[in-house]
Ligand code: AMP
């Protein structure tokens with residue numbers, strides 16, 4: 001296991017970041033955790049991303065007790081019955097159990113869970129509410145990009161429908177209409193006609209399908225190209241490249257059907273050359289960290305256009321299902337890094353992250369009716385998980401599951417993330433699908449082309 005400050009090999013190298021600038025020590029200084037030298041960990045969230053975090057951190061020789069709030073069927077032995085949005089109870093639990101806390105989803109970050117912990121001197125890994133604004137306010141994020149000259153689509157922000165429609169008309173109706181606030185990843189409509197724009201604006205601003213998130217909207221030029229996500233581990237002054245992934249958001253093969261939380265992903269994105277990664281780190285990640293002192297996982301959703309990479313969105317956390325293909329590729333222990341950053345420490349200048357597997361592929365196995373009407377199709381017995389998990393290159397992470405008499409039942413839209421790892425993407429894809437074939441539950445649906453349709457326009 002490399003030491004924290006040791007330079008280590010990486011095959012997807014990040015660009016060297018700017019020299020660290022001294023920052024004031026966080027006040028008050030977080031107290032030390034676990035007296036036996038082990039670190040107790042509280043993971044916040046309930047998806048397959050959090051199960052993947054549990055799997056990764058659980059292998060660390062430094063890990064003490066690990067808790068998941070609220071967790072799922074796969075994290076059952078670690079679950080505590082605290083909602084991810086209940087920041088005060090999370091704080092009380094972490095304090096009582098001397099935990100370092102790692103936050104998975106965006107909502108607790110937007111609610112200020114990091115601010116609360118920090119103000120009480122408790123260690124937590126993630127951005128403050130102000131830093132997480134890069135995700136919870138798209139108008140802020142776009143303004144920041146404009147200010148920092150980060151490449152992104154031209155845009156304008158509106159608080160009334162008619163000016164928004166007039167602007168879209170001036171852009172030839174080829175626009176993306178976006179709710180400003182958090183909308184569970186569903187607040188974007190990509191349009192190419194007047195009717196689509198009018199419907200999108202009416203849904204978001206008049207019918208308020210995303211509630212207050214639609215009080216203002218962004219109308220931006222539609223851009224074309226291949227999409228990928230890039231991840232960085234940030235300590236407030238430095239961004240270290242953590243890998244790239246491609247997420248398949250549409251329900252059906254070939255990128256058809258409704259948008260979902262993510263039907264699968266693969267890593268690395270095949271277009272993440274060293275040159276591209278260096279460009280993304282220096283032009284996109286480093287400026288954000290330098291301006292906002294961002295601490296936590298920073299996620300840039302990119303479109304590779306004819307004019308180079310452009311940012312579609314920033315997120316202030318690991319992606320789901322991207323985490324399920326990033327974490328299983330790592331050949332080092334994230335825990336010392338998370339520990340260091342969550343107690344106000346800085347990553348060393350030479351930190352480079354090692355990768356064990358060339359590629360990983362994740363297939364989401366989903367409930368019947370997902371994403372539109374799966375609520376009544378729950379409680380179905382899932383078979384084959386242990387058999388698939390026993391395969392060398394497979395990891396099965398749970399999402400919408402619960403246990404009954406020790407056996408997993410479906411309990412949500414996306415049920416399992418089945419991950420294959422391998423020496424090439426083709427290998428990882430084959431591994432993932434062999435394992436998918438071993439698992440079944442009534443009404444199960446999944447895409448059959450994850451990692452197989454490389455170019456998505
Ligand atoms: P977001 O929630 O901002 O990531 O957007 C969801 C999806 O909408 C993205 O993954 C893209 O496929 C698409 N999208 C967002 N903005 C644009 C844009 N300006 N041009 C084309 N597609 C976009």
Ligand code: GLY
Nearest residue numbers: 247262319320321
């Ligand atoms: N995979 C998209 C997201 O986590 O926002």
